[in-house]
Amino acid sequence: MKFETLAIHAGLDIGNPSKAIIPPISPSTIFEIDEEGRNPDDLHYTRLQNPNRQQFEHLIAALEGGETAAAFSSGIAAGTAILQALDPGDHVIIPEDVYAGNRMMIKKIMTRWGLESDFIDMTDVDNIDSHIKPNTKIIWIETPSNPLMRITDIAAVAELANSNNIRTVADNTWPTPVNQLPLALGVDLVLHSTSKYFGGHSDILGGAVVSKKEDDFFERVLTVQKMGGSVPSPHDCWLLSRSTRTLSYRMRGHNEHAGKVAAFLADHPKVEDVFYPGLESHTGHEIAKKQMKGFGGMISFLVDGDYDDTIKVVGRAKLIKRATSLGGVETTWEHRRSSEGDGSVSPENMIRISVGLEHPDDIIEDLERALG
Numbered sequence: 230m231k232f233e234t235l236a237i238h239a240g241l242d243i244g245n246p247s248k249a250i251i252p253p254i255s256p257s258t259i260f261e262i263d264e265e266g267r268n269p270d271d272l273h274y275t276r277l278q279n280p281n282r283q284q285f286e287h288l289i290a291a292l293e294g295g296e297t298a299a300a301f302s303s304g305i306a307a308g309t310a311i312l313q314a315l316d317p318g319d320h321v322i323i324p325e326d327v328y329a330g331n332r333m334m335i336k337k338i339m340t341r342w343g344l345e346s347d348f349i350d351m352t353d354v355d356n357i358d359s360h361i362k363p364n365t366k367i368i369w370i371e372t373p374s375n376p377l378m379r380i381t382d383i384a385a386v387a388e389l390a391n392s393n394n395i396r397t398v399a400d401n402t403w404p405t406p407v408n409q410l411p412l413a414l415g416v417d418l419v420l421h422s423t424s425k426y427f428g429g430h431s432d433i434l435g436g437a438v439v440s441k442k443e444d445d446f447f448e449r450v451l452t453v454q455k456m457g458g459s460v461p462s463p464h465d466c467w468l469l470s471r472s473t474r475t476l477s478y479r480m481r482g483h484n485e486h487a488g489k490v491a492a493f494l495a496d497h498p499k500v501e502d503v504f505y506p507g508l509e510s511h512t513g514h515e516i517a518k519k520q521m522k523g524f525g526g527m528i529s530f531l532v533d534g535d536y537d538d539t540i541k542v543v544g545r546a547k548l549i550k551r552a553t554s555l556g557g558v559e560t561t562w563e564h565r566r567s568s569e570g571d572g573s574v575s576p577e578n579m580i581r582i583s584v585g586l587e588h589p590d591d592i593i594e595d596l597e598r599a600l601g
């Protein structure tokens with residue numbers, strides 16, 4: 230079946246004995262077992278598994294083209310589980326501009342537990358090659374990166390990793406499987422914050438790991454999920470499956486509107502530079518064209534001015550609300566350096582915008598007003 234069809238049908242018949250078109254929410258934390266502790270669907274206790282979680286895990290695995298998936302209570306919990314599946318002393322290669330929360334998680338927690346890491350420029354495959362060590366176990370890819378929208382060649386990195394027996398992980402939160410399918414390009418594991426486009430309405434927190442193979446490493450991730458306990462609620466899983474049914478069409482809208490907004494910004498005299506992989510002027514455009522079906526809803530741009538000018542711009546919009554995060558139906562933006570706080574390397578005149586599903590003319594009119 231094609232992607233759009235899978236998004237609507239995959240997972241619906243799991244844990245759904247009444248054949249309801251929309252499966253019920255199963256809030257029960259416990260399931261009846263036989264005298265010897267068995268349950269026919271292997272359901273015992275909701276931390277371990279729940280019908281709504283099974284439905285969503287099946288759905289996201291189908292959409293990414295993986296054999297299996299594990300859902301978590303947040304994107305960070307999913308990323309942490311991948312690293313906790315490693316052993317102390319293992320080494321990981323991470324993009325220098327990796328999602329800031331993952332950087333903090335690695336530096337403040339995993340490093341104390343013996344994880345070794347190098348944060349490097351991932352746009353250059355030779356640079357990655359030169360950082361591989363005998364104990365390197367994971368190469369982490371995030372493309373487009375945040376907030377500079379740098380593009381990494383997924384197939385090239387996966388090939389390098391495979392030839393060195395190293396696992397690759399791709400954080401596919403921004404592009405979503407509608408725009409980019411890392412497993413098909415040779416990657417082993419896909420990571421998601423489902424709080425973004427999968428949820429799509431700024432009202433669910435969640436994460437997931439999708440694995441190409443049901444292998445020993447994924448078993449370790451599952452152990453962290455079940456024994457670490459950062460699991461999503463049945464209600465959140467149900468809502469997430471509901472949102473995912475429209476993911477294909479929402480992403481088409483985000484792609485289309487962001488393309489228009491990026492073109493508008495690129496032409497505006499008060500804008501110094503625009504970072505959007507769909508623009509021909511973007512340094513990663515050729516690779517992006519090769520590996521992405523659409524360029525997504527996220528744009529960063531530089532105001533032609535200093536810190537104060539930029540703060541004024543984000544203050545003048547009426548329709549576009551100031552907020553962090555991304556992927557909702559509403560357009561939001563933020564002065565990225567202020568959001569990232571101490572240690573931010575974002576330029577003082579950078580604004581990051583999550584282009585929503587309002588009519589693009591209204592978004593552009595508000596941008597016109599804000600840029601003055």
Ligand SMILES: *Cc1c(COP(=O)(O)O)cnc(C)c1O
Pocket residue numbers: 303304305306328330331371375400402403421422423424425434435436
């Ligand atoms: C938001 C985000 C995360 C973290 O997810 P949470 O659901 O906020 O924990 C990880 N990676 C990327 C690319 C993100 O945008």
